[in-house]
Amino acid sequence: MQTLAEIEHFFLQELHNAKDVVIQPFMYQKQNGLVIYLDSLVDEKWLERALFDSMMKTKDQHVPLKENITALTVEEFKSAEECLPFCWIGYGIVVVESNPLQFLALKTPLTRTRAIEEPFNERALRGAHEGFIEDLTINISMVRKTARVEGLVIHTEIVGQSLKKEVAMMYIDGKADTAIVKNIENKLKAIDEDLISSPGTLNELLQESKKSVFPQILYTERPDTVVGNLMEGRIVLFIEGNPTALILPVSFFSFMQSVDDYNVHFVLGSFLRVIRMIALFISILLPSLYISLVAFHFEVIPQPLIISVKSSLQNIPYPPLIEALIMEFTIELIREAGLRLPAPIGQTIGIVGGLVIGEAVVNAGLVSNIMIIVVAVTAISSFVIPSPEMGSIIRLSRFPLMLAAATFGLIGVVLSFFVILMHLIKLESFGTPYLSPIAPFNRKGIKDAIVRFPTWLIQRHTFTSSTKPLNGDQKR
Structure with missing residues (x-):
C-alpha cells in the first residue's frame, strides 16, 4: 500500500515539479487526503465549491467522499498512474488515505473562450452567421441547438500519447452506417501518435x-x-481546442458546394454550381492547353488570333512551359505572402504585386501578354472553389498536366487528365465512391450533385446509409 507522501512524490516527479502544480492536504472523516491539480487548467473556485464546501456542509460522518462531492463529473480509479492523464485535461485529483486508497478525478476545467463569430473562410450571404470556436462543449451545444433531433449520438475518445486530446464523434442513429461508425471508433482507439493537435x-x-x-x-x-x-447520414468529428469539424464520408462534389446554394432559388444555386465546375476545368486545363497549342498545335488556333499570338511570342526567349512555371510560381508567392501578412497589407500585396510584376515581366520580354492572361484567369478560377483543401489540390494538379503538354502536346494533356479521372473513379472515402453519384451513376442522387433541384424533389429520396450513393451533399 502506498502512502500519501509516496503519491505526492509520484505526481511531482511525473509533472516535473512544474510551477503550476498544486498539492493541498485535507482531512475527511479523520482520514488524511490530498488534492492535486494544475492551477493553469483547473478552476480553483469551482474545485473549492465542489469539494471543500460540500465537505463542510455535510453532517453525516459516514457518507463516502464520492457521494459528498457536488461536481457533475467524478471518475473513480484504483491507482495514481490511472489518474495522471486526467491532470492534463483540467481534472483535480483527490486521494484519500483509506484502505485501500481512494482515487477520484473531478472535472473542473478552467474555461477561456472567445466570442462566437462567423467563420472567416465560410462566409454566407444569408443564413446563420456563427461558427465553431475552440471550446468542444460549446461546439457540441451549437450542433444540438441547430439539430434538435432524436437519435443524435456523441462519443468521446482521448487520443494521443504525449499530448492527449479529446475527440468527439457525432452521428445520428439510424442514418449513419454502423460499419463506418465502428470503423472510425476503432481507428480512434488505435491512434498512438504523440501529437494530435490539428484536424x-x-x-x-x-x-x-x-x-x-x-x-x-x-x-x-x-x-x-x-x-x-x-x-444525410455522415459522421462528424470534433477535436478539443480546434474550431474545425471533420465530415466523412464525402464525395468529390461535397467540396464544390457552398452553404449559399441552399439559401437562394434553386435555379440560381444550380447556376453557381455550374460556374464552379467550369472554373474547376479552367483551373486544371487552361495552362496545359495553351502550352500544347502554342508548342505543338499552332494550326488549331483561330485565324484572327494567330497574328496576335505570334507577335506576343516572337521576342520571348523561353518556351511556353518556362513562361507558365515562372508565372505560376510568382502567383503562388503572392498568394502565400498575402496569407501571412496582416489583412490590409495582404490585400495590397496581392493587388499591387500582381499589377507591378505582370507589367514588369511583360516589358522585360520574359513572359508574353497571352501567358499573363492565361495565368490570371487560371488563378481566379482556382479561387472560385469553395473548399480551400480542394482548391490547393487543383492548383497542384496543373503542374503534371503542364509537363505532359510541353512533352506530348494535346495527347499528353488528354492522357494525364484521364489518369486523374481514373484515380478519382477508383478512390473511395470510407466506403463511399468518390465520384458518386456520377460514378457509379445514381439518377436520384444527381439531383443534388452538379446542379441543385428544388428542395421538395431532393428530400423525397434521402438515403439513410452513407455506404449507399449519397443524393448530394446538402448543407443547410
Missing part, C-alpha cells in the same frame, strides 16, 4: 487511401453545414 493530423491518420492527394474528409466551421451532413 490535418487526424485526417492523415484516419483516411484509408493515404497515397491520394485528394481530400477525403471535408472541413467546416459552420454548425448548419454540420447538421445538414448529419441528416
Whole structure:
C-alpha cells in the first residue's frame, strides 16, 4: 500500500515539479487526503465549491467522499498512474488515505473562450452567421441547438500519447452506417501518435487511401453545414481546442458546394454550381492547353488570333512551359505572402504585386501578354472553389498536366487528365465512391450533385446509409 507522501512524490516527479502544480492536504472523516491539480487548467473556485464546501456542509460522518462531492463529473480509479492523464485535461485529483486508497478525478476545467463569430473562410450571404470556436462543449451545444433531433449520438475518445486530446464523434442513429461508425471508433482507439493537435493530423491518420492527394474528409466551421451532413447520414468529428469539424464520408462534389446554394432559388444555386465546375476545368486545363497549342498545335488556333499570338511570342526567349512555371510560381508567392501578412497589407500585396510584376515581366520580354492572361484567369478560377483543401489540390494538379503538354502536346494533356479521372473513379472515402453519384451513376442522387433541384424533389429520396450513393451533399 502506498502512502500519501509516496503519491505526492509520484505526481511531482511525473509533472516535473512544474510551477503550476498544486498539492493541498485535507482531512475527511479523520482520514488524511490530498488534492492535486494544475492551477493553469483547473478552476480553483469551482474545485473549492465542489469539494471543500460540500465537505463542510455535510453532517453525516459516514457518507463516502464520492457521494459528498457536488461536481457533475467524478471518475473513480484504483491507482495514481490511472489518474495522471486526467491532470492534463483540467481534472483535480483527490486521494484519500483509506484502505485501500481512494482515487477520484473531478472535472473542473478552467474555461477561456472567445466570442462566437462567423467563420472567416465560410462566409454566407444569408443564413446563420456563427461558427465553431475552440471550446468542444460549446461546439457540441451549437450542433444540438441547430439539430434538435432524436437519435443524435456523441462519443468521446482521448487520443494521443504525449499530448492527449479529446475527440468527439457525432452521428445520428439510424442514418449513419454502423460499419463506418465502428470503423472510425476503432481507428480512434488505435491512434498512438504523440501529437494530435490539428484536424490535418487526424485526417492523415484516419483516411484509408493515404497515397491520394485528394481530400477525403471535408472541413467546416459552420454548425448548419454540420447538421445538414448529419441528416444525410455522415459522421462528424470534433477535436478539443480546434474550431474545425471533420465530415466523412464525402464525395468529390461535397467540396464544390457552398452553404449559399441552399439559401437562394434553386435555379440560381444550380447556376453557381455550374460556374464552379467550369472554373474547376479552367483551373486544371487552361495552362496545359495553351502550352500544347502554342508548342505543338499552332494550326488549331483561330485565324484572327494567330497574328496576335505570334507577335506576343516572337521576342520571348523561353518556351511556353518556362513562361507558365515562372508565372505560376510568382502567383503562388503572392498568394502565400498575402496569407501571412496582416489583412490590409495582404490585400495590397496581392493587388499591387500582381499589377507591378505582370507589367514588369511583360516589358522585360520574359513572359508574353497571352501567358499573363492565361495565368490570371487560371488563378481566379482556382479561387472560385469553395473548399480551400480542394482548391490547393487543383492548383497542384496543373503542374503534371503542364509537363505532359510541353512533352506530348494535346495527347499528353488528354492522357494525364484521364489518369486523374481514373484515380478519382477508383478512390473511395470510407466506403463511399468518390465520384458518386456520377460514378457509379445514381439518377436520384444527381439531383443534388452538379446542379441543385428544388428542395421538395431532393428530400423525397434521402438515403439513410452513407455506404449507399449519397443524393448530394446538402448543407443547410
